[in-house]
């Protein structure tokens with residue numbers, strides 16, 4: 001299965017978004033939340049994010065979903081075409097769509113495409 | 125100032141998103157997080173959301189930002205044209221944009237328009 | 249049908265939801281978040297308490313209080329939706345103390361319209377609308393054709409149950425199940441299943 | 457310029473960041489999240505420890521270790537950006553033990569290219585690029601014109617400081633400040649201000 005890493009400034013935001021996505025998309029998906037700095041502050045820790053990537057990598061590729069600012073830059077440092085790719089998507093909605101697609105057995109490109117559909121989902 | 129209420133299934137997600145938005149958009153904006161059921165479970169409590177609307181209403185209107193599912197339906201129950209309006213926007217990114225706009229003194233329509241711009245923000 | 253009849257209906261729904269709670273929750277586990285049975289059980293338990301605390305004097309008041317309580321207590325999407333359904337039916341009944349089959353049918357139509365307006369779901373979107381809409385249509389047809397009340401309610405209950413079963417092959421396009429896309433196919437929609445219980449309870453109240 | 461020179465540069469940056477920490481954080485409070493000074497102070501403190509623990513033998517190795525440590529320890533957007541800048545400069549220096557002004561200029565160009573690639577910011581977007589790009593250009597011009605090393609570094613430092621000041625009237629189009637839209641106008645960009653400190657430190661290292 002494709003792995004997913006949620007990268008946020010805020011440890012709480014990454015963890016809560018992961019919990020919601022897991023609840024909708026299924027508990028089996030390899031999904032990790034990498035938010036906050038190593039000392040628990042607001043920010044991004046590349047070490048945490050790399051550890052999360054290793055944790056969820058089952059050989060089918062990993063999608064990184066950053067919230068904004070330094071999360072995006074940290075994600076870019078870890079990009080590796082065809083293996084570790086960034087989804088430029090709305091954080092919560094994209095995470096839910098990506099986790100659902102990964103749980104359904106989609107390929108790396110399929111998960112990325114599903115996440116990007118979140119830009120076109122209307123709520124009302 | 126226009127008030128903003130973040131409505132989520134998850135109390136944690138609403139609170140963490142509010143914290144991030146406040147950190148970027150300024151602490152003065154009347155902003156409330158209404159997530160989870162009254163007994164702290166996953167779900168939406170219309171009573172909590174109405175209380176949040178009252179809390180942030182300074183007479184300049186209130187924007188409701190729901191995440192998905194029951195949050196959207198609860199928000200619709202509280203809609204009141206020209207006073208309490210729903211922003212159909214990406215949850216985190218729309219919240220940040222809305223809080224920034226409200227902090228800058230935008231009108232209800234202005235805050236709504238700023239939140240909707242979050243659909244067009246690219247991160248990379 | 250008087251206030252007592254509608255109180256009996258709510259009691260029947262409450263028992264059916266209690267008995268079907270785990271089944272509804274299992275349906276929701278497949279394409280949702282495994283809480284629909286618990287949500288409705290919590291909601292109708294609260295409705296029972298609210299009705300006991302301040303027994304309403306008309307069918308309309310009873311249904312409006314039922315709806316308001318569901319909105320406040322259910323916690324899931326079905327709360328605002330069923331809440332709106334019962335409130336709209338109650339409002340359609342106005343101050344009347346006795347409701348004719350034709351008025352009941354108009355009340356169910358109002359409930360359906362309210363659910364549609366709130367949730368923007370069309371038939372085929374794999375939601376409670378897929379049970380509610382055929383039930384409303386069957387009831388209206390039965391009334392127009394001059395069927396006896398019990399027969400009319402039987403027709404509505406059957407239509408709701410068939411509508412619920414027909415959601416199995418559909419792909420969800422509304423509610424949180426819609427995030428599942430094609431993975432939502434092959435499962436009965438929990439809200440449609442509970443709507444079938446609601447109309448089964450209506451038939452049961454009539455044959456009490 | 458040898459390994460000692462670059463070690464002195466990092467020391468000068470560390471002192472300048474320590475002294476300017478609160479000012480940088482205040483700039484970031486206006487259009488960001490009030491952590492830029494703390495972020496860089498934490499990062500360069502960690503760099504000092506890393507360099508002391510395993511002193512690198514070449515300018516290239518020293519700058520790569522500096523960059524890697526900044527990436528790991530800064531925590532904000534400036535970590536990946538400055539980290540990439542120092543790593544790219546270090547990689548451009550290769551195994552050389554003595555760096556000429558022309559090589560230094562090429563290293564700064566590589567740093568700028570790395571920051572641009574990572575952050576996709578153009579000049580005028582109100583970021584550190586608005587200080588780094590003019591500094592790189594001034595250094596390259598000075599080297600081409602055959603200026604003495606101290607004069608060349610003076611020119612780079614002046615260009616960086618002017619570039620930072622020129623960010624005041626700009627509206628941010630990259631980084632978290634971009635979420636502020638027009639509200640970001642009227643404030644100096646913190647990352648551009650710290651880049652001016654970095655080039656001031658380079659000049660200081662040369663006149664030690």
Ligand SMILES: Nc1ncnc2c1ncn2[C@@H]1O[C@H](COP(=O)(O)OP(=O)(O)O)[C@@H](O)[C@H]1O
Nearest residue numbers: 194284324325326367369375376422423438439
């Ligand atoms: N927009 C909608 N329109 C109509 N019915 C909906 C809508 N959204 C959800 N539903 C119904 O609500 C049911 C789920 O209710 P429930 O599980 O109690 O809420 P939640 O999805 O918030 O956990 C679905 O099975 C569906 O029938």
Ligand SMILES: Nc1ncnc2c1ncn2[C@@H]1O[C@H](COP(=O)(O)OP(=O)(O)O)[C@@H](O)[C@H]1O
Nearest residue numbers: 070492532533534575577583584630631646647
């Ligand atoms: N995409 C980018 N490209 C270039 N520089 C950027 C970019 N994003 C942010 N910056 C720089 O980083 C600075 C902010 O750094 P810092 O406060 O340490 O990080 P954060 O914004 O994550 O808190 C900004 O002032 C800006 O100069």
Ligand SMILES: [Mg+2]
Nearest residue numbers: 280281283284
């Ligand atoms: Mg549910």
Ligand SMILES: [Mg+2]
Nearest residue numbers: 167281283324
């Ligand atoms: Mg639920």
Ligand SMILES: [Mg+2]
Nearest residue numbers: 488489491492
């Ligand atoms: Mg900052």
Ligand SMILES: [Mg+2]
Nearest residue numbers: 043489491532
């Ligand atoms: Mg920061």
